[in-house]
Amino acid sequence: MVENSRLTELYNLSRVISSTLEPQEVLNLIIDAAVKITKATTGSLMLIDRDSGILNIEVARGFPPRVVSDTKLKIGEGITGWVAKQGKPVLVPDVTRDKRYIKIDKDVKSELAVPLILEDEVIGVVNVDSTRASAFTQEDMELIFTLASQSAKIIQNAKLYETLKWRVEELSALFDIGKVITETLNLEKVLETIVEKASHLMNTKVSSLMLLNSGGDELVIKAVHGGGMDYTLKPNLKVDESLIGQVVRTKKPLMILDVRKEKGYRHLDLAKKVGLCSLLSVPMMVKERIIGVINTYTAAQHRFTSEEIQLLSSLADQSAIAIENARLYEQMIGLEERIRETEKLGVLGEMAIEVAHEIRNPLTIVKMLFHSLSIPDKKDATIIENELDRMNRIVTQFLNYARGEKPEQQKMDINQVLENTLLLVEHRLSQQRMKLKKTLLPLPSISCYPEKTAQLFLNLFLNAIDAMEDGGELEVSSEAIGGFIQVKIKDSGSGIPESIKERIFQPFVTTKAKGLGLGLAIVHRVVEEHRGKIEVDSTPDIGATFTVSLPIEVVQ
The missing domain is CATH 3.30.450.40 (GAF domain)
Structure with a gap:
């Protein structure tokens, strides 16, 4: 029979254990009580992980931390695993004579293990060990069994409390996220x-x-x-x-x-x-x-x-x-900015019409004076005359467009357009020590707006040259592929930053300190007018490649 003094001690310990609902504190108090009542050398409380069927040490006394973290037993394995499987307490006076014993501490001589049972289900095991043989008595087993019976319910209450606390924290966190959404x-x-x-x-x-x-x-x-x-x-x-x-x-x-x-x-x-x-x-x-x-x-x-x-x-x-929600808001801000940019373009358009009128008169005078001059280099004279004519046609085309008149398409050899346009940047390429590599394959003629097509390629050439401030190589190639004429313009410049790559064809997007960001927007518009497409591939510090694809029309 258990002595009254020990029952009183057990009662007081049980009151202390039941005074808290913090799971980890409950487990610590239980093992402390078990070790104190039995005067054990070491002790541990193991709980069963239902997902894996493994007994894990939750709290321990007297064991090195590594033993605590590494010790994992299957149900039925060792003395502790046997207790978990059978749901019965066991008292082992001499562990060296018990085949079930798994040596964890070489100094342990005797062991007492009792199950933690909740509603007829074993949820864990309380173990106490001693370096003395026959250290535990039948009375010790009864006391620890009583402690374990009371503790199982306390553990359940503590876990229910922890679950409830988790739910409260979950709701609080989700509420905070909800506030972020609205705030x-x-x-x-x-x-x-x-x-x-x-x-x-x-x-x-x-x-x-x-x-x-x-x-x-x-x-x-x-x-x-x-x-x-x-x-x-x-x-x-x-x-x-x-x-x-x-x-x-x-x-x-x-x-x-x-x-x-x-x-x-x-x-x-x-x-x-x-x-x-x-x-x-x-x-x-x-x-x-x-x-x-x-x-x-x-x-x-x-x-x-x-x-x-x-x-x-x-x-x-x-x-x-x-x-x-945040992404949609950013898109909305972006749309508002584009609307403002469109308004800017409207104002610029009105100004451009006035500028075009003012340019036409001095352009006519320049052309008259040019014809009165004697220029020794016939090649230069031809280029100047052609470009004066082109400027005049651009102004006329622009004013016709402003009045709602559409320019006329003509059958053109795109390779010839490329060659003519490259002549305009030849001097700058030489001045900036840039190499020009041309690979122009034979092409069929296509219907296009000649001045706009020339403007398209000129803008791409100038864009490539601006990207190669310290020299480099400009590659221009053309070929017919799958119903399209494909022109590639590749530079060895600094490339296009990822931050603006997706917006590069939008008005006012530029990497140049003094640029307006209209050149590539014009290029994109001209390509669309020809029902073509334009793509860009760029690698930082290696360069950029613009690929223009224009549809082919069969010449009768």
Whole structure:
């Protein structure tokens, strides 16, 4: 029979244990009580992970930290596993004589293990050990069994409390995201708030947000919390070749217990350097369309629960809405700016009509004076005369266009247009020590607006020359492909910045300090008037290639 003094001690310890609802504190108080009542050398409390069927040490006394983290038992394995499987306590006076014993501490001589049972289901095991043989009595087993019976219910209450607290935090975090949606439409601030909330909510070391690029084939880091510059500067991830890309492909969450041991993880060295371990990645969806992922990493191994996965997924759903709203707002601002630019163009158009009228009179005088001069170099004289005629035709064409009169198309050899236009920049190419490489294959004639076509190529040539301030090579090629005449103009200049590449053909977009940003806008308009298309390929510090494709019309 258990002595009254020990029962009183057990009662007092039970009161202390039941005074808190913090799960980790409850577990610590239980093992402290078990070790104190039995005067054990060491003790541990193991809980069963229902997903894996593994017993993990949750709290321990007297064991080195490495033993605590590395000890994992299957149900039925060792004395502890046997107790978990049978649901019965066991008292082992001499562990060396028990075949079930797994040596964890070489100094242990005796062991007492009792199950934690809740509603007829074993949820864990309380163990106490001693360096003395036969250190525990039947009375000790009864006391620990009583303690375990009371503690199982307390553990359940603590876990219910923790779950409730999680729900409250979840609602609070989702409410905060909702506030971000309504309070700010600044995309950068929205992204930063999301990763900050994700780290706080999931209690993780690092959280990051990655969005799909415009092509949908790469994930780009847009915001990071807790990762530092090494993580922030990670290269983009290919959707088809990366583990996290799997989230995009399947539209389902991804869990990895330890990315440092995962062969398919792209940045193993970085994971070890930054201290990343377990990963949970969830998709961000907008109307069944995935726009990116939220990643969260722990510093130590952690099996994410279904509740945690649902929580981060809920956060991702709210985040996707916030991001889409911010993007729509940015597009609206962009449209407003384009409307203002269009208004500017309207004013410039009115001014241009007046300028065209003023140019025509002095142009006529210049032409008359030119014919009265004697120029020795007939080639130069021909070029000057042709360009004066071209200027006159441009002014006439512009005024006709302003009055609503359409210019007439003519059958032209595009190679001849290219040759004539290159003559105009020949002097500048020589002056800036630039090489010219021409590959002009025979072409069929096509219907086009001669002056506009010449203007198109002249603007592209000048644009290429301006990009090669310190010299370089200008490549011009032409060929007939699939019903189109294709002209490529390639420079070896500085390239086009990614920030403006998608807007390069819009009015007033330029990289030049003194440029108006109208040249490529005119080029784009002329190409569209010919029902053609223009594409640009650019690499920073290597150069840019503009490809103009004009439809072929068969000459009868």
